[in-house]
Amino acid sequence: MTGAATDERSVRRVEAFCDERLGKSVVRCGDHPGFIANRIGTFFVEVAIEEALSSGLPIETVDAICGPPMGFPKTGVFGLLDLVGLDLFLNVGRSLRQALPPTDDLHRITCAAPLLEWLVSEGRLGRKAPAGGFYRQVEDGGVRTREVLDIATRRFRPQGSGLSQELQQAGRDPKALLALTGPCGTLAQRVLLRTLRYAASLVPDVSDRLDDVDLAMRLGYNWRWGPFELVDQLGSDWVMAALEREGLTVPALIAAAAGQPLYRHTVDAVETLTVGGRYRRVAGRPGVLRLADIKRGSRPLIENRSAALWDLGDGVLDFEICTKSNAIDQDVFVLLQEACDLIGDGQGPFRAMVIYSDAGNFAAGADLRQFATLVEAQQWGDLEAFARAGQAAIRRLKELPFPVVSAVAGAALGGGCELALHSTAVQAHAEVIIGLVEVGVGIVPAWGGCTEMLHRCAEREGAPGGPMPAVMQVFNTIGTATTATSAADARRKGFLRDTDHVSMNRDRLLTDAKALALSLVGAARPATPAFMHLPGPGGCQTLLGALDGLAAAGKATPHDMVVCRELARVLTGGETDPAVETPDAAVLELEVQAAMKLFRTEGTLARIRHLLETGRTLRN
Numbered sequence: 001m002t003g004a005a006t007d008e009r010s011v012r013r014v015e016a017f018c019d020e021r022l023g024k025s026v027v028r029c030g031d032h033p034g035f036i037a038n039r040i041g042t043f044f045v046e047v048a049i050e051e052a053l054s055s056g057l058p059i060e061t062v063d064a065i066c067g068p069p070m071g072f073p074k075t076g077v078f079g080l081l082d083l084v085g086l087d088l089f090l091n092v093g094r095s096l097r098q099a100l101p102p103t104d105d106l107h108r109i110t111c112a113a114p115l116l117e118w119l120v121s122e123g124r125l126g127r128k129a130p131a132g133g134f135y136r137q138v139e140d141g142g143v144r145t146r147e148v149l150d151i152a153t154r155r156f157r158p159q160g161s162g163l164s165q166e167l168q169q170a171g172r173d174p175k176a177l178l179a180l181t182g183p184c185g186t187l188a189q190r191v192l193l194r195t196l197r198y199a200a201s202l203v204p205d206v207s208d209r210l211d212d213v214d215l216a217m218r219l220g221y222n223w224r225w226g227p228f229e230l231v232d233q234l235g236s237d238w239v240m241a242a243l244e245r246e247g248l249t250v251p252a253l254i255a256a257a258a259g260q261p262l263y264r265h266t267v268d269a270v271e272t273l274t275v276g277g278r279y280r281r282v283a284g285r286p287g288v289l290r291l292a293d294i295k296r297g298s299r300p301l302i303e304n305r306s307a308a309l310w311d312l313g314d315g316v317l318d319f320e321i322c323t324k325s326n327a328i329d330q331d332v333f334v335l336l337q338e339a340c341d342l343i344g345d346g347q348g349p350f351r352a353m354v355i356y357s358d359a360g361n362f363a364a365g366a367d368l369r370q371f372a373t374l375v376e377a378q379q380w381g382d383l384e385a386f387a388r389a390g391q392a393a394i395r396r397l398k399e400l401p402f403p404v405v406s407a408v409a410g411a412a413l414g415g416g417c418e419l420a421l422h423s424t425a426v427q428a429h430a431e432v433i434i435g436l437v438e439v440g441v442g443i444v445p446a447w448g449g450c451t452e453m454l455h456r457c458a459e460r461e462g463a464p465g466g467p468m469p470a471v472m473q474v475f476n477t478i479g480t481a482t483t484a485t486s487a488a489d490a491r492r493k494g495f496l497r498d499t500d501h502v503s504m505n506r507d508r509l510l511t512d513a514k515a516l517a518l519s520l521v522g523a524a525r526p527a528t529p530a531f532m533h534l535p536g537p538g539g540c541q542t543l544l545g546a547l548d549g550l551a552a553a554g555k556a557t558p559h560d561m562v563v564c565r566e567l568a569r570v571l572t573g574g575e576t577d578p579a580v581e582t583p584d585a586a587v588l589e590l591e592v593q594a595a596m597k598l599f600r601t602e603g604t605l606a607r608i609r610h611l612l613e614t615g616r617t618l619r620n
Contacts, residue, residue, distance in 0.1 A: 019285075023430055023504030027216045029207045033099035034092075036206050036213055037220030040227065042092055043105065044195045048077040049112040051190045052151070055183050059134055059148050060162030065188050069170045069177040071224035071233075078134035081116075082126035086133050090116045105198055115151070135159065172224075174233050192230070193242055199227035200251035203275060210253075210262055210272040211282045228262045228272070236262060267297050289511040291318060291358050302338055306331035309339045315351035315521075316514050317343065326359050328415040329367040330386055333393040346402030352517035354427075355419060356407035356510050363416025365437065366390070372608050375599050383599060387592050390415065390447045395588070397422040403520035407513035408432050409506055413483070417495060418447040421456075424520055426500040427513035428487040434495045435483030441611065442559060442604030444567045445478060446595035451587045453477065454532060454571065456494045467533040467578060468542070471571050475543055478571075479564050531581035534573030543568040559603030566594040 002011055015026045029036050052062040063076025073080070081089055093106075093113060100106055119125075119133060126133035134149045136156060147156040167184060170176040177188045199213065207213050214226020231239050237259035243250050253262075256277040264271040264279050271279035284293070291310065300308040301317070306329050310318040319339050321332055343350045355362075374383040397404050397419070406412075406420040409429035417434050420426050428434075436449045444450065457463060457470035476482070477493060484490035487502040503512045535542075547564050550556040556564070570590040573582045598604050 019505055020508070021504060023506070025215065025219055025505065025507065027207070027212045027219075029212065029216070030205055032206050034096050036202075036216035038092060039096070039202065039206060040195070040199050040213075040217060041221045042089075042096055043109075043198050044191070044221075045077055045081065045089070046093065046106065046109045046112040047194045047198075048191050049115065050109050051187050052077070053111055053115070055187045056152070057183055057187060058160065058162065059151065060160055061164070061167075061184065062162075062187065064162035064164075064167050065177070065184055066191060068172045069167065070174055070188070070192060071172065071230065073222045082133040082135055085126045085128055086116050087120050087125050090120060105194075105201070118154075119149075174225075174230060178234065189242065190246070193239070193246060193248065196227050196231055196239060197243055197248055197251055197254075200231070200253040203251075203253050208274070209282075211270075231257075232261045232263055236260060265296060270296075285507070287511060288507055289514060290507075291320065291356065291510055294318070302335065302342065304331045304335050307335040309335065309342070311350075312354065312510075312514055314514070314518060315349060316517050317350050317353045318510070319353055319355045320357045321355075321359075321363055322357070323367065325364040326357060326361045326416070327365060327367040328363055328390070328419075329370050330389060333389045336393045337396070340396060340400060343400075343402055346400075346521070350402075351521045352403045352405070354405050354407055354510070354513045354517050355423065356513055359410070361410035361416070362406070362408040362412040362432070363414075363419060364411050365414030365416055365441075368441065368608050368612055371441075371599070372605070372612060375605050375608070380596070380600070384592065384596055387446050387595055391588060391592065394418050394422050394447045397424070400424075403517050403523070405513045405517040405520070407509045408434060409509055413437050414441075414445070414449075415447055418445060418449040418452070421452040421495070422448055425516055426496055427509060427516050428490065428496055428500060428502050429506050429509055430487050430502050430504050431485075431506075432487055432490065433483055433485055434490050435481065435493075436478050437481040437483060439479060439560075439563050439567065440481045440607070442563055442601070442607040443595045443598045444563065444570055444591060446591040448588060448591070450474065450478065450567075450570050450591050451584050453494060454534075454587070455530065456497070458532060460494070467535045468539055471535060471539055472543070475564075475568060475571055479567055530584045532584070532587075534571075534576050534578065534582045534587070536573050536576045536578045538578065539572040540568050543572065559601070559607075562601060562603060563598060566598055570594050 018024045018026050027036065033039065034042060048062065048066050052059070059078045063079050066072060067074045067076040075083055090113065096106060122131065123129055124131045124133050136147050137144055138147055146159045148159040150157050164184065166180050170180060174192070178185065178192065180188065203210065203213065210228040214229050217223045217226040225233060236254055236257035240250050240254050243254070252275050253273070256275055257273055260273065262273045270282040272282055274280055289312065294310050294312060298311065300310055302309045306321065306323050308320045308322055310320060312318050317339065319336060321328065323329060323332070339353060343353060370386070374386070403424040405425050405427055406423040407427045408420050409432055412420050412432060412434040414437050417436050420434065436445045436453070438445045453474045454470055457473045463470060482493065484493045484495050487496060490496040491498065501512065501516055503509045544565060547556065547561060547568070551561055570587065573587060574590050576582045576586065
């Protein structure tokens with residue numbers, strides 16, 4: 001806590017340490033109970049409980065409403081309570097009520113605590129307790145099922161999906177959610193309006209900066225939008241009219257907006273509204289480069305529907321993937337090739353390139369919908385062209401006369417991992433998830449992933465001699481769809497090199513990647529054609545012997561066996577002579593042949609369909 005006598009330089013040093021060394025964003029706020037996130041978050045949870053009890057809606061439906069459609073995590077409210085612990089949340093609520101003035105709106109919520117007290121007295125503390133909380137796992141005859149508490153009867157019953165057709169149609173759009181009629185729409189409006197009103201009433205006491213309040217809620221509660229960003233999603237005029245319609249007092253901030261947005265975007269700045277009705281510029285963090293700021297004040301050099309190329313200044317360009325989940329489709333490769341052509345020999349106005357986007361994921365793999373469409377139509381020529389185009393574009397990154405730095409954060413899976421593997425260097429967020437997960441789809445990495453991992457494992461310092469150790473390590477890594485769950489883990493598993501860099505704070509990733517790219521200008525050299533010693537058919541039989549053991553033990557499905565046989569053939573070099581070095585080009589060709597063979601199997605198509613239907617991401 002700072003005071004009038006606190007040395008501002010000391011405060012900044014602490015902030016810099018938290019930011020750059022610990023990877024934590026620092027939000028300055030007033031010295032009030034709960035500060036920002038716990039003050040607003042606790043109110044939101046208790047309001048949701050109160051409205052749930054009033055509505056009579058099932059718990060899983062309330063969680064479906066108070067989750068992704070509002071821009072909140074899929075745990076919703078009751079799932080969140082189970083996660084943090086009901087006893088802990090109960091104590092947080094008691095502590096806040098003891099410290100807050102009696103005029104605070106939290107004191108008006110009286111029905112949440114008795115329900116929580118009863119559950120705690122029954123030993124139902126949430127996930128950490130065998131008895132569960134609002135949800136619990138039960139096992140009968142070796143089959144595990146999930147049950148949910150019926151609040152009215154205080155008994156457990158089998159859990160339903162909670163997602164009605166109207167909630168599915170609302171998707172992740174708060175406006176569409178609040179437009180619903182009936183109990184779901186009513187609960188959504190009541191919860192969100194009361195929460196937004198409460199957040200607005202705390203300005204300027206907890207903080208006079210709306211962007212800091214929003215940041216605290218995004219980071220502290222993993223909200224997609226903070227409360228004031230949500231007000232702008234809905235429209236401040238709509239929020240004010242809805243509050244008046246519900247008989248709720250309109251906070252000064254919402255009244256001051258008078259229909260204007262709380263955030264105002266200009267060519268060179270972002271501004272937020274004050275309670276006095278004036279806009280104030282949002283101060284950028286020193287030393288932090290944001291792609292959003294670049295995009296607001298400029299246009300891309302080139303773009304298509306899936307990617308764009310931006311000028312970061314100092315001769316560095318940023319290649320941004322713009323698809324859903326940053327999935328890689330054919331248009332991504334088209335623009336990647338055009339970007340490389342534009343930079344040329346790196347001796348012109350542009351000297352380096354970074355691959356980065358503000359999206360949550362670096363790249364969650366290939367576009368499975370595009371794969372499924374081509375497979376179902378049996379357009380094998382187009383599918384092979386896609387595979388070869390991807391391999392050519394990604395492998396080109398190793399041969400460029402200028403540096404390419406992949407700035408990876410979130411998930412870098414499948415093709416996203418292959419992009420990173422072939423870059424000159426990687427600037428990774430400390431909490432990145434990265435791996436080659438293609439076998440989970442029913443194929444093998446075909447954009448150079450197998451080839452590059454073989455080199456990395458064979459050339460690693462202290463690696464055993466001979467061709468088999470590296471092959472076996474890569475077979476185990478790719479064959480089990482192993483992912484690394486941090487940058488440190490990625491180094492151990494070979495997805496990152498010792499020379500790659502790590503950013504502790506996600507917000508500094510682009511800044512750090514640009515600096516790394518500039519430091520490599522002049523040092524990057526085109527890769528020479530590479531060769532490796534591979535064990536050939538004998539090594540393949542060794543791998544298949546181990547695979548047969550897994551199948552006999554029931555640890556591999558029949559289609560797992562089909563996929564891993566093809567993987568084993570690729571990694572051992574097919575029919576290569578172990579006494580002769582195998583060129584990379586031969587292994588790359590085996591990658592494409594194996595992928596195309598597997599695409600023609602019903603098992604692979606079934607896996608792709610299942611992943612598309614469930615919306616799952618392949619992560620171990």
